[in-house]
Amino acid sequence: MKPHPCGFRGDARHECVCTDVKVLSYRSKLSGPLLDRIDLQVEVPAVPYKDLKAETGRVDSALMRSRVLGARTVQTERFTGTNIRTNSQLSGKALGVYCPIGEDCHRFLEMANQRLGLSARAHTRILRLARTIADLDSMTDIRVEHLAEAINYRNLDRQGAS
Ligand SMILES: [Zn+2]
Numbered sequence: 001m002k003p004h005p006c007g008f009r010g011d012a013r014h015e016c017v018c019t020d021v022k023v024l025s026y027r028s029k030l031s032g033p034l035l036d037r038i039d040l041q042v043e044v045p046a047v048p049y050k051d052l053k054a055e056t057g058r059v060d061s062a063l064m065r066s067r068v069l070g071a072r073t074v075q076t077e078r079f080t081g082t083n084i085r086t087n088s089q090l091s092g093k094a095l096g097v098y099c100p101i102g103e104d105c106h107r108f109l110e111m112a113n114q115r116l117g118l119s120a121r122a123h124t125r126i127l128r129l130a131r132t133i134a135d136l137d138s139m140t141d142i143r144v145e146h147l148a149e150a151i152n153y154r155n156l157d158r159q160g161a162s
Pocket of ligand 1: 005006007008009016018
């Protein structure tokens, strides 16, 4: 979706002239329960052509591929003997079993929840995402940094709170 009615927000070359009321009415067309069902909400700014064709700073896709394959292998092993295949299918009790978090993580989530007013669904998605990010990092335990990154991928939740 366009982040704004005008499509220019965050674009250095064009100015956004939307009024607050216009933006609110645009955003309100996306219901909270709908947004809750989307795992990743990431703002992607307009990319100038010179950056599109630049070779430098590109994510090494071979490296990324090997990390993703590694994370899939970890999940296959984790869920052996269950109906679950990937972290994205975790819910309810299984979430607590496979995504245990420590006291520092609980404190962090509590703080984030106070600031952002996250729904129960958003909370579940953040935990699943953090599990996947930890898997990509080859970490056994979910850490605060993984939760923080997961919350970063919930862009629209964060904007809704401001
Ligand atoms: Zn705008």
